[in-house]
Amino acid sequence: MKNWKCETCGRYIRVKPEKIEKNSKVVFRVCINSRCHSKSKAVIGKVLERKGDFFYIVCGVDFYYVNFKDLYPINAPVEFIYNMFGECYCD
Structure with a gap:
């Protein structure tokens, strides 16, 4: 994660969502609902295409349509890292 500091x-x-390119690996969360409970799991997929603020992601045989705010590159820090250690605002 040194290159993200x-x-x-x-x-x-x-x-930056514009830096996420086609065929790059990304991570996002998927909610799994059942009759008695719901849970979420992290899914690693590959970007197929981008349409505005949304990405088409493939993971095995499943396809997902994910907002750019809900995914990040596989080697990027997750949201709580920004909360713990701070976010860069340098230009």
């Missing part, structure tokens, strides 16, 4: 302030740089 800002050299100036030492905080973590937020993922």
Whole structure:
């Protein structure tokens, strides 16, 4: 995760959705609902296409349509890292 740290302030740089390219691996969460409970799991998939703020993701035989706010590259820090250590606002 060193390449996600800002050299100036030492905080973590937020993922920019325009930097996520076709065929790159991403991680996102999927909710699984059953009759008695619901849970979520992390899914690793590959970007097929981008349409505005949404990405078409393939994972095995399943296809997903995911908002850019809900996914991040496989080597990027997750949301709680930004909350714990701070987000870079340098330009």
